[in-house]
Amino acid sequence: MAKLSNKALEILTEVRRQILENRFGRPGDKFIGIRDLAAMFSVRTSTAQDVFETLRDEGILMFSQKKYFLSHGIIPSDSPLGKMRKERKLVALLCDHVESYYIPTFADSVAAYLQKEGYSLTLSLVTETSYRQDLRSLYDMGVQGFLVLPQFSLINKICRIANLPCVTSGYDCTEAGADCILSGGSRQAEMLADMMLEEGCKRFYFATPTREILEEKAIYKAFMVRLYERNVKIESDLIIGESEVRNNLNFLRKLLAKKEKIGIVCTNEQVTHRIMRWCDNNNVSVPKELMLAAFRTKSPMNQQRGEIITVEENIEKEAAEAAAVLLQRIRGDTSPPKVIVVEPKMINRIKE
Numbered sequence: 001m002a003k004l005s006n007k008a009l010e011i012l013t014e015v016r017r018q019i020l021e022n023r024f025g026r027p028g029d030k031f032i033g034i035r036d037l038a039a040m041f042s043v044r045t046s047t048a049q050d051v052f053e054t055l056r057d058e059g060i061l062m063f064s065q066k067k068y069f070l071s072h073g074i075i076p077s078d079s080p081l082g083k084m085r086k087e088r089k090l091v092a093l094l095c096d097h098v099e100s101y102y103i104p105t106f107a108d109s110v111a112a113y114l115q116k117e118g119y120s121l122t123l124s125l126v127t128e129t130s131y132r133q134d135l136r137s138l139y140d141m142g143v144q145g146f147l148v149l150p151q152f153s154l155i156n157k158i159c160r161i162a163n164l165p166c167v168t169s170g171y172d173c174t175e176a177g178a179d180c181i182l183s184g185g186s187r188q189a190e191m192l193a194d195m196m197l198e199e200g201c202k203r204f205y206f207a208t209p210t211r212e213i214l215e216e217k218a219i220y221k222a223f224m225v226r227l228y229e230r231n232v233k234i235e236s237d238l239i240i241g242e243s244e245v246r247n248n249l250n251f252l253r254k255l256l257a258k259k260e261k262i263g264i265v266c267t268n269e270q271v272t273h274r275i276m277r278w279c280d281n282n283n284v285s286v287p288k289e290l291m292l293a294a295f296r297t298k299s300p301m302n303q304q305r306g307e308i309i310t311v312e313e314n315i316e317k318e319a320a321e322a323a324a325v326l327l328q329r330i331r332g333d334t335s336p337p338k339v340i341v342v343e344p345k346m347i348n349r350i351k352e
Contacts, residue, residue, distance in 0.1 A: 008050045011041050015051060016080060019060060019140075024070060026137050031061055031068040089119040091326060092143045094126050094134075094158060096150035102315060103149060106169065109319030110147060117327055126150060131158055139164075145326045148178065165329030167322045174337040179329065181322045181340050183313035188344040189222035192265070192293050192311045195346065197230060201263030201291055203255065204234050207275060208267040219295060223265060253282065256289055266294040272308060310347045317342045 004012065015037070018024060024031055032040075038048035052068060055061040058080060062071045091114055095103050111121040122143070126134045131154065138146075145165040148155050159166045159176035166178040173180055196204070204227060206220060224234050252275075255262055266272040272294050279286050286292055292308045321340050 004050055004054065005047065007041075007043060008047050008054075011037075011043065011047070012051050012054055012080075014041075015055065016060070019070065020142055022137055022141060026133070027070050027140060029070050031070055033068075090141060090143050091119055091121050091145050091147065091323075091330075092138045092141075093121055093123050093147045094131075094149060095123070096126060096154060098123070098125070102313070105315045106149070106319050109316045110323045113320050113323040114327075117323075119327070126154065126158070128154060132161070135162060145330045147322055147326060148173075165326055167326045167329075169318055169322055172339055174339060177337055179325045179337050179340070181318050181325070181342060183315075183318055183342055183344060187341070188295060188311045188313075189219050190226045191344060191346055192295075192309070193223050193226040193230070195309065196263040196291055196293060197227075197232065199263075199287065199291055200261050202260040204232065204263045204265070206234065206267065207264050207271045209271055220265065220267070252278070252290075256284060261289065261291065263291045263293065266292065276308070308348075311344050312347065314342050314345050 015024075034045055034048045034052055037051065038045045041048070052061065056063060056068070059071055061068045063069075091110075093107050093110060098104060107121065107123055114121050122138075122141070124134055124138060135158070143164065146158070146162055146167070148158050148166055148168045149170070150158070155168050155171055155173055155178075156176050159168065159173050159178040166173075166176075167181065168178050169181045170183060171180065172182065227233060252262075264275065266275065272292060275292060276286070278284070279290060284290055286308075294308060294310050295312060321342060325338075325340065
């Protein structure tokens, strides 16, 4: 092949970069035509033709039925595109949703840590039906490692097929070859149960808008196990939904009449605030008569008096540990997969 002009080399570098970022689609997708490329960079078709032929020789493009396609083949690490991938220093955060408070906070903390080390972070949503294709696209982008946050079944699948370092948060996936950062879900329950017992709570209840929500919360099962170990049991559940709220709060009034300190663990902020408002309206002292506790309650207590104890993951610490372990793997650490437990935070939220 004739020596490429400076303009062709410039275009070639830019096209490689855009292919790396999936700007032209995924492997197997049809690539743009020679005339389209010439128009994109305002050059002659002969210059665009030289770029196409070079990309084909490098294995980046394949030619079939008079059309160019992005190649399915493995790009050699010593090729220009392979070297460009190595230089990207890119890490992918895989998750199956971004609606919760946890994931954006975790992602921001990881990105800040990686930036100090010269790496960048890309966020990718994965599902049971798309994760294989998603991983292939991330490989093509030059990702060097994965932080994996979806549900347990999907995490295991991803970690078992990924041929790059993986770190998970929230689940022990060492059997799948991944390092794990555990936020101590059971530890959160133990801390909360011990603290409420030390404060003199004699009866315990879970307050939840629906029974289905309660049954889905593994952390509440851990709470019950901890009480059982201390020879205490959950009395019953308080269903504080729209239709049941009045009857159950009346039940709460009868409980308080027995002059025994009650401990209530709330499943979400809505329930927490309903009970706090009820306490305000009925002159119930929190936490002297009734002690409220919750997991991951974020809203400020600006409408209620009293206090609520919350226990939650130390997300910033988890993120820093996860990023540090992943970078160690990327840089060549071959020790067996490990589990790092990050102690949760106990926070006393008081109306100011």
